Amino acid sequence: MRPETRAELARRLHRYLETGSTAMADEVFPNPVSAYTSEERLALERRLLFREHPLLVGFSGRLAAPGDYLTDDDTGMPILVVRGEAGTLHAFANVCRHRGARVVDGCGQGKRALSCPYHGWTYDLDGRLIDVPGEEGFPGLSREDHSLRPLPVAERHGLVWLRPVPAEPDTPIDVDGLLGGLAPELASYHFERYHHFETRTLRPRINWKMAVDTFLEAYHLATLHRQTVAPIFIGNVCAADRFGPNHRMIAVRRSFAELHDRRAAERDFLQHTIELYTLFPNVVLVHQADHVELWRMFPGSTPDDSTVHLSLYVPDPPTTDKMRRHWAANLQLAIDAVDREDFRLGEGIQRGFRSGAQDHVTFGRNEPALSHFHRSLRRALGLE
């Protein structure tokens, strides 16, 4: 983050604290309950957001070396991402070109080749078909025409993006364009140097957007998180800025209010705040002074459930038991607050939506990130 940006944000947040105010949207936003319950809406989201729109897969450190791979089945397209021999990242449809079996399961490191478990067709790390057992059964088979089907993938500022549709040659992913002006700020954090500690998957019984909503206001901290987050962070105070459909919300630790020396507040800004970036459409990147939580939300099988992946990225490789215990405790803290408090409460909301008690929910002016997220979605879906 640029020093001028830090200084301006520090001044803005101090002003909010002094005047007992916070960032405000222009108006109250009524959001229809059907956004969270409608099958048609979900079908539209699946097509326009989870197939055609590029999605953030993770940090480069998740796939640091040749042969490191992961698979992903959250979009309807079975996805395989693997780092090739020369260090280039590839994404493929995880579908064998013989009879369609999944070529690889799970995630891992150091694969030398990609071998299908069904009949053993084998692909190199760049997706080329290199071995066909009993090849005499396939006279005239063109290996070249039976490479794994590539998907568009891009790696920039330590972030890996892909689009889960078969690649067209002239549709590269424009990461800086997607970031809507956030690129220099995200680049300044050097995410490419971070190491992947662990990814956990949660399956809350809430719409995927409610899982995102949970991160988009500081209004609930003092009440819902009275025991967990509120002792550390100040409730109902945040700075909010839009970057295209993306958003940056900054909440402040209690220690920030005690920094009466403004120079210190500007200099040590990141130590006393938390930066929550909504990266459209389905990611919340939580930047803390010493680590990053990456929350990726996907629709489940109905509008009422979702799949949420939480990845913890840390600045140094955890080489000792002490470090591993430290980061495991951090991960558990995040899960305790979000899964046990936010998502559990959200499950009650989702059930309440089905009651017909109301046809909309109300985002206050003090919840500007929520209205921006839902407006951006409506725009992307052609609903306004």
Ligand code: FES
């Ligand atoms: S389906 Fe993969 S080798 Fe037959």
Ligand SMILES: [Fe+2]
């Ligand atoms: Fe929360």
